[in-house]
Amino acid sequence: MDQLTLPHIPVLLDAVLDLLRVRDLPAGYFVDGTLGAGGHAAAMLSAAPLSRLLGLDRDPAALELARARLAPFGSRATIVHASYEEIGRLIPEWLKDQFAAEKHITTEHIPAVNDFTGVDGILLDLGISSMQVDDATRGFAFMQDGPLDMRFDPTSGDITAADIVNTWETDELADILYRYGEERNSRIIARAIAAARPISTTRQLADIVAKAQRGPRQKIHPATRTFQALRIAVNDELGAVERVLPIAIDHLRPGGRLAVISFHSLEDRIVKQTFKLEATDCICPPDLPTCTCDHHARVELVTRKPVEATDAEIRLNPRSRSAKLRVIERLDYSNVHDGV
Numbered sequence: 001m002d003q004l005t006l007p008h009i010p011v012l013l014d015a016v017l018d019l020l021r022v023r024d025l026p027a028g029y030f031v032d033g034t035l036g037a038g039g040h041a042a043a044m045l046s047a048a049p050l051s052r053l054l055g056l057d058r059d060p061a062a063l064e065l066a067r068a069r070l071a072p073f074g075s076r077a078t079i080v081h082a083s084y085e086e087i088g089r090l091i092p093e094w095l096k097d098q099f100a101a102e103k104h105i106t107t108e109h110i111p112a113v114n115d116f117t118g119v120d121g122i123l124l125d126l127g128i129s130s131m132q133v134d135d136a137t138r139g140f141a142f143m144q145d146g147p148l149d150m151r152f153d154p155t156s157g158d159i160t161a162a163d164i165v166n167t168w169e170t171d172e173l174a175d176i177l178y179r180y181g182e183e184r185n186s187r188i189i190a191r192a193i194a195a196a197r198p199i200s201t202t203r204q205l206a207d208i209v210a211k212a213q214r215g216p217r218q219k220i221h222p223a224t225r226t227f228q229a230l231r232i233a234v235n236d237e238l239g240a241v242e243r244v245l246p247i248a249i250d251h252l253r254p255g256g257r258l259a260v261i262s263f264h265s266l267e268d269r270i271v272k273q274t275f276k277l278e279a280t281d282c283i284c285p286p287d288l289p290t291c292t293c294d295h296h297a298r299v300e301l302v303t304r305k306p307v308e309a310t311d312a313e314i315r316l317n318p319r320s321r322s323a324k325l326r327v328i329e330r331l332d333y334s335n336v337h338d339g340v
């Protein structure tokens, strides 16, 4: 399939391949925790001809696309319906299966095969795909009419956006609009939502929010921030990123890299702060005369500033405008006392 005919164009693709050193690791072991349509994953498997990839997504519809896209790579791609939060269990299981199945690959292809405890690269391309936005039945889009769902995994029993708008206290609703949507009119909008209950469709909600907005006209659609906030809350997106980063580092081999692409400042802040903390030895307050924290850096920063899309990429794929890519590299385990 040609990249341009696919519904979702992978962002910052060259930078991801370069910074995960995919071409230098022809038999590398890679994990794509957010497979989507499989664009990044297909490029990784093509660039490293003996590589293996474990791909995960919470969305069964995305996995169907990814399965078709990655079919030409046969058993080199393992696709699992799971949250990336499950990599702590899934990566060791997958590596064990790979080694059991790959006796024919000579050890020169497998770095440090005897004490191999981690993978060469992990990619997390956070957020939502174009297919999810474009499918009105998923409830992510304020420009189309559909049920207020917004779950990445609609087969889960998790709460939906409709549950939140129809049952949460006005204050709780206002809080998430403010925190996750950075919506200045959060209280006014939350009150308007509560007054209009029950609300069942995206168009109904978008109209209520548009009418409630105060202040000067904004460049973005008046419901953009509300929809972003609800999506983040429904999928606990910030919690998931916070939880997965240390686990991802646990499962990198020394020299292995973690690349994270985020699309809004709340996510990027978590990535930036976690990477900084994980790249720092002592984290004692600066006025303490000796170190008491026993904190050891587990990684070094590969990108000091986030990599962003060029104007040319933004013209081709406007979604890339807000993308920020940060990458870290796992240090030798000897730097860390407990060996993880």
Ligand SMILES: C[S@@+](CC[C@H](N)C(=O)[O-])C[C@H]1O[C@@H](n2cnc3c(N)ncnc32)[C@H](O)[C@@H]1O
Residues within 6 Å of the ligand: 008, 009, 010, 011, 033, 034, 035, 036, 037, 038, 039, 040, 041, 056, 057, 058, 059, 062, 082, 083, 084, 085, 125, 126, 127, 128, 129, 152, 240
């Ligand atoms: C931006 S898209 C990825 C696009 C992909 N890189 C490509 O090239 O097609 C993000 C994907 O992450 C998935 N996702 C979001 N949170 C997830 C989680 N906690 N675990 C696994 N997948 C998740 C979404 O369902 C969506 O398909």
